[in-house]
Amino acid sequence: MPPILCIAGPGEGAPLDAIAAAERVAELAARAGWAVVCGGRDAGVMAAVARGARRGGGLAIGLLPGNTTEGAAPELSLALATGLGEARNAVLAQSCNKMVACGMNPGTASEVALALKAGKPVVLIRPEPAAAEFFQGLAPELVRIAESADQAVALLTTSSSP
Amino acid sequence: MPPILCIAGPGEGAPLDAIAAAERVAELAARAGWAVVCGGRDAGVMAAVARGARRGGGLAIGLLPGNTTEGAAPELSLALATGLGEARNAVLAQSCNKMVACGMNPGTASEVALALKAGKPVVLIRPEPAAAEFFQGLAPELVRIAESADQAVALLTTSSSP
Amino acid sequence: MPPILCIAGPGEGAPLDAIAAAERVAELAARAGWAVVCGGRDAGVMAAVARGARRGGGLAIGLLPGNTTEGAAPELSLALATGLGEARNAVLAQSCNKMVACGMNPGTASEVALALKAGKPVVLIRPEPAAAEFFQGLAPELVRIAESADQAVALLTTSSSP
Amino acid sequence: MPPILCIAGPGEGAPLDAIAAAERVAELAARAGWAVVCGGRDAGVMAAVARGARRGGGLAIGLLPGNTTEGAAPELSLALATGLGEARNAVLAQSCNKMVACGMNPGTASEVALALKAGKPVVLIRPEPAAAEFFQGLAPELVRIAESADQAVALLTTSSSP
Numbered sequence: 001m002p003p004i005l006c007i008a009g010p011g012e013g014a015p016l017d018a019i020a021a022a023e024r025v026a027e028l029a030a031r032a033g034w035a036v037v038c039g040g041r042d043a044g045v046m047a048a049v050a051r052g053a054r055r056g057g058g059l060a061i062g063l064l065p066g067n068t069t070e071g072a073a074p075e076l077s078l079a080l081a082t083g084l085g086e087a088r089n090a091v092l093a094q095s096c097n098k099m100v101a102c103g104m105n106p107g108t109a110s111e112v113a114l115a116l117k118a119g120k121p122v123v124l125i126r127p128e129p130a131a132a133e134f135f136q137g138l139a140p141e142l143v144r145i146a147e148s149a150d151q152a153v154a155l156l157t158t159s160s161s162p
Numbered sequence: 163m164p165p166i167l168c169i170a171g172p173g174e175g176a177p178l179d180a181i182a183a184a185e186r187v188a189e190l191a192a193r194a195g196w197a198v199v200c201g202g203r204d205a206g207v208m209a210a211v212a213r214g215a216r217r218g219g220g221l222a223i224g225l226l227p228g229n230t231t232e233g234a235a236p237e238l239s240l241a242l243a244t245g246l247g248e249a250r251n252a253v254l255a256q257s258c259n260k261m262v263a264c265g266m267n268p269g270t271a272s273e274v275a276l277a278l279k280a281g282k283p284v285v286l287i288r289p290e291p292a293a294a295e296f297f298q299g300l301a302p303e304l305v306r307i308a309e310s311a312d313q314a315v316a317l318l319t320t321s322s323s324p
Numbered sequence: 325m326p327p328i329l330c331i332a333g334p335g336e337g338a339p340l341d342a343i344a345a346a347e348r349v350a351e352l353a354a355r356a357g358w359a360v361v362c363g364g365r366d367a368g369v370m371a372a373v374a375r376g377a378r379r380g381g382g383l384a385i386g387l388l389p390g391n392t393t394e395g396a397a398p399e400l401s402l403a404l405a406t407g408l409g410e411a412r413n414a415v416l417a418q419s420c421n422k423m424v425a426c427g428m429n430p431g432t433a434s435e436v437a438l439a440l441k442a443g444k445p446v447v448l449i450r451p452e453p454a455a456a457e458f459f460q461g462l463a464p465e466l467v468r469i470a471e472s473a474d475q476a477v478a479l480l481t482t483s484s485s486p
Numbered sequence: 487m488p489p490i491l492c493i494a495g496p497g498e499g500a501p502l503d504a505i506a507a508a509e510r511v512a513e514l515a516a517r518a519g520w521a522v523v524c525g526g527r528d529a530g531v532m533a534a535v536a537r538g539a540r541r542g543g544g545l546a547i548g549l550l551p552g553n554t555t556e557g558a559a560p561e562l563s564l565a566l567a568t569g570l571g572e573a574r575n576a577v578l579a580q581s582c583n584k585m586v587a588c589g590m591n592p593g594t595a596s597e598v599a600l601a602l603k604a605g606k607p608v609v610l611i612r613p614e615p616a617a618a619e620f621f622q623g624l625a626p627e628l629v630r631i632a633e634s635a636d637q638a639v640a641l642l643t644t645s646s647s648p
Contacts (some may be wrong), residue, residue: 083252083256299452406577415570
């Protein structure tokens with residue numbers, strides 16, 4: 001079975017560079033043999049993850065908060081309606097081996113924090129200084145900063161990666 | 163995206179005919195274009211679902227109750243450690259379009275009941291009379307009985323199916 | 325801390341005798357020192373549980389499926405909006421020491437099945453024959469049948485109770 | 487029914503001033519008519535919340551991550567074993583009206599982030615500068631900083647408070 005990468009980030013209102021980074025991370029990770037999981041909605045970083053993983057030829061599973069798959073990103077391999085609301089963020093954090101965050105909002109912050117709580121390495125791509133300082137302070141041994149999607153994927157796959 | 167079939171049934175202690183039925187349902191459903199989800203453990207009906215879906219060339223996603231994928235059925239396409247305990251049964255019921263149950267124990271009963279609560283059609287394969295009567299009484303319009311795996315898949319795919 | 329009794333049963337459409345039984349069980353259990361938990365909505369058995377526990381002077385905690393406490397039974401001691409949808413049934417089953425079911429529908433069946441999966445004793449009050457046979461077949465050592473609310477509470481509190 | 491305050495903070499390893507602040511917030515909030523919820527374990531901030539609420543004469547409900555109430559803070563009014571693992575943090579965030587955080591670690595960060603995602607006002611007591619800046623940047627209209635437990639409770643109860 002492939003290892004699982006969770007790519008977290010905002011839906012609506014995601015910055016364009018976060019969207020571009022997420023799509024690139026998903027594509028590169030898929031090519032490198034990762035399955036990717038994300039929040040699954042057809043918006044922002046989530047939609048970009050689905051597009052990128054499809055282009056990279058990998059599995060992309062979306063875990064949606066609601067009771068149906070309405071509004072799921074159409075490029076996903078599979079959309080699972082969890083019905084759990086935001087508690088699905090805990091499932092994303094628990095089910096992945098590693099996480100990359102592109103952009104930041106309260107939902108993304110919860111995913112990063114839950115991943116750290118579960119002991120999972122997290123790469124933040126071009127975070128604001130406060131986000132970088134905050135999460136590195138929480139779990140210095142688990143958090144890495146990347147300046148680009150390519151660097152993020154390199155950090156994920158080097159043997160000494162977080 | 164493919165429609166999703168949840169195949170429910172006991173792990174340890176599953177009767178041999180339930181295991182055989184689950185494997186056959188998974189294979190036929192995979193050939194017919196369904197993705198399958200199950201509880202994901204390497205035991206009984208769950209393991210059979212993974213084997214059957216793989217033989218049928220389809221996606222099989224296991225939703226595990228614990229915090230790791232240890233003990234996951236190796237033939238799964240992907241094992242997601244939900245960390246939710248038995249609340250993952252609600253995710254299985256919510257995320258599927260339809261459900262087939264092979265064998266019965268308390269966990270399986272919870273999956274069937276949650277699927278009915280969510281309004282999902284359920285096919286029971288060769289249930290005990292009390293199980294058939296109980297679930298048909300709960301939701302007569304959603305529950306069908308099949309005498310074989312092949313009949314179960316036929317019921318899933320006919321346009322007038324539950 | 326008090327032991328916890330989950331009283332399960334239908335909301336809308338609950339039979340009058342199930343509502344009356346739930347209210348009586350909650351009152352008697354509260355007088356006997358139990359805290360009660362239930363699904364929390366202001367309907368049917370859930371509302372009756374809140375009323376009965378209040379009359380008995382005990383704690384009644386409602387675990388609601390939605391994101392707000394709108395529609396919570398007003399007599400509850402506390403309403404917790406779980407946001408988990410029907411996965412909150414797993415929390416009800418896991419958090420109680422014992423369960424009593426008054427009436428039956430798919431949601432109630434899921435709570436009973438999840439309680440049995442978690443190894444919790446369950447008393448069914450005046451179940452239909454199919455329900456009695458089904459659940460006793462699933463877990464004979466955990467399921468008891470009561471003909472009245474008073475008998476149900478007696479079964480809960482005798483040392484040799486299930 | 488009383489409004490619900492979630493008091494979040496580390497268990498093992500919580501700083502002494504965070505423990506003292508949590509106990510004081512819980513006591514003052516209980517006196518002011520709030521019910522409090524917390525993670526429920528007999529450690530650090532969680533244990534302090536239980537003690538403080540009891541001294542203040544209010545309800546304190548602990549939502550534990552595991553399948554049993556083993557290790558619950560003994561001063562709780564009620565301990566609910568959710569069986570959800572860290573997904574119970576989402577339930578804490580969803581079920582409260584407001585949140586106060588005393589101290590910070592990955593679990594606490596997830597609770598704060600989930601509360602902000604759910605639109606709940608959060609008061610951080612004496613946060614590190616990076617935490618203050620990070621969370622205020624995420625949701626400036628919802629996050630307030632307090633220098634003391636008393637100030638935190640004052641912020642919770644003023645009509646114009648977040």
